[in-house]
Amino acid sequence: MSTESFRLRYLAKAAAGVPRDLANTFIASAIHPIRPTVLIYNCTFVCDARCEMCHNWKHGDRKSDMTLDQLDGVMNHRFWGAVENLNISGGEPTTRNDLPEMVELFHRRLPRMRKVGINTTGLTPHRAIPQLTRIVKFCAEKNLLFSARVSLDGIGDIHNQVRHVERGFDKACETIAAMQDLAGRYSNFQFGLAATIFATNLEDATNILAWARTKNLDIVFNMLRFTDAMLNNKDLQSTIGFQKREEDFMRSFFLDRVQEESVLSGQSFMYLHYADMIANGYIRTMPCPFQSQGLLLNPDGKLFYCENSKEIGNVLEEPAETLYFRAASLAHREDIKHKVCPTCLSPCQVNVGAMKQFVPYAKFLMRAYRVKRDPTRHLETLPTT
Numbered sequence: 001m002s003t004e005s006f007r008l009r010y011l012a013k014a015a016a017g018v019p020r021d022l023a024n025t026f027i028a029s030a031i032h033p034i035r036p037t038v039l040i041y042n043c044t045f046v047c048d049a050r051c052e053m054c055h056n057w058k059h060g061d062r063k064s065d066m067t068l069d070q071l072d073g074v075m076n077h078r079f080w081g082a083v084e085n086l087n088i089s090g091g092e093p094t095t096r097n098d099l100p101e102m103v104e105l106f107h108r109r110l111p112r113m114r115k116v117g118i119n120t121t122g123l124t125p126h127r128a129i130p131q132l133t134r135i136v137k138f139c140a141e142k143n144l145l146f147s148a149r150v151s152l153d154g155i156g157d158i159h160n161q162v163r164h165v166e167r168g169f170d171k172a173c174e175t176i177a178a179m180q181d182l183a184g185r186y187s188n189f190q191f192g193l194a195a196t197i198f199a200t201n202l203e204d205a206t207n208i209l210a211w212a213r214t215k216n217l218d219i220v221f222n223m224l225r226f227t228d229a230m231l232n233n234k235d236l237q238s239t240i241g242f243q244k245r246e247e248d249f250m251r252s253f254f255l256d257r258v259q260e261e262s263v264l265s266g267q268s269f270m271y272l273h274y275a276d277m278i279a280n281g282y283i284r285t286m287p288c289p290f291q292s293q294g295l296l297l298n299p300d301g302k303l304f305y306c307e308n309s310k311e312i313g314n315v316l317e318e319p320a321e322t323l324y325f326r327a328a329s330l331a332h333r334e335d336i337k338h339k340v341c342p343t344c345l346s347p348c349q350v351n352v353g354a355m356k357q358f359v360p361y362a363k364f365l366m367r368a369y370r371v372k373r374d375p376t377r378h379l380e381t382l383p384t385t
């Protein structure tokens with residue numbers, strides 16, 4: 001399916017929820033905290049790569065991963081009934097044999113779920129291909145949007161070097177080809193690539209883009225970031241964090257993408273904001289649904305409001321609802337809003353928040369059109385914060 005038509009379907013589904021979303025975001029959340037509408041579930045930290053920019057692979061421990069029975073017990077509660085967007089990540093999700101059943105479980109337990117996303121290395125095609133195929137088919141039957149991305153951090157050896165996997169590029173390509181074929185046959189399935197650029201693969205960023213274009217594959221470029229709850233990589237900040245060379249390159253790379261992308265695409269929204277942040281000393285102007293309506297659940301049951309919050313408890317010990325609405329937890333979330341959000345680089349589900357905030361979104365559209373016309377005047381469009 002083309003990215004444009006998937007986008008239209010996604011917008012239509014999102015639009016159907018707008019009156020309720022607006023009421024929730026602007027009215028309800030001001031009076032009373034609202035239930036989560038976005039959920040990230042890191043289903044395992046077990047991994048089939050040993051990446052240079054993420055240390056989840058060091059924390060893989062199958063024995064501490066919640067089983068499906070445990071997960072079902074946790075999700076069997078009306079508290080989860082507002083979740084609309086689910087992202088399953090890790091670690092490598094396809095290292096779990098029960099990944100398709102997991103998606104089926106979430107479908108049963110999350111009545112408002114309309115979109116599921118999975119990021120994968122694609123490095124183990126004989127597992128990833130059948131698992132993802134079953135999920136695509138299941139989602140098609142249930143009228144759910146499903147989006148999957150294979151991570152690709154270089155063409156050929158550079159990918160192997162970043163991920164520390166022999167023949168990693170060839171293996172990922174096998175999964176990519178099968179998924180691209182599947183996306184052509186299922187209109188509920190959007191498939192693409194994800195790349196994380198940092199010092200090791202900076203020179204390959206344009207190659208990755210060119211390669212994706214020749215294959216007609218959608219691609220998203222992640223901004224390098226450091227978070228223990230999500231990537232276990234705070235220890236890497238001092239060694240691989242951006243220096244001026246990487247900042248200059250990435251700012252202009254992101255602005256180039258804004259020029260080329262449709263302004264209505266989530267990517268354009270994110271890239272312009274990242275270019276802003278690099279230019280303005282990392283002041284965030286992007287919205288984030290996790291400030292008021294998100295949760296991050298880790299493999300062992302530890303619960304976080306977002307990738308930068310403290311652990312608010314463990315769902316195997318106390319109900320998620322208790323942890324989420326506890327006064328001390330909510331006070332912590334307020335504290336994050338003041339102390340961490342202003343410089344946070346997380347892109348997680350950012351479009352969910354963006355589409356619900358009409359005035360800032362309209363302002364973004366106007367700026368994006370100006371930057372598209374002339375990226376050299378980007379600094380003149382920077383919003384005052």
Ligand SMILES: C[S@@+](CC[C@H](N)C(=O)[O-])C[C@H]1O[C@@H](n2cnc3c(N)ncnc32)[C@H](O)[C@@H]1O
Pocket residue numbers: 047053054056089090091092093119120121149150151194195196222223224225226230231233
């Ligand atoms: C943590 S991985 C989990 C899923 C799967 N293992 C994979 O690599 O696709 C999810 C995404 O995070 C990206 N990522 C890894 N390290 C990152 C970092 N330091 N900053 C930003 N994104 C990162 C990966 O490239 C991948 O696209």
Ligand code: SF4
Pocket residue numbers: 047048049050051054055056057090091092121
């Ligand atoms: S980026 Fe993905 S593959 Fe790489 S270590 Fe992290 S979780 Fe594993």
Ligand code: SF4
Pocket residue numbers: 287288289290291305306307308309336337340341344345346348
């Ligand atoms: S710290 Fe980042 S991820 Fe967490 S709520 Fe704030 S902006 Fe969102």
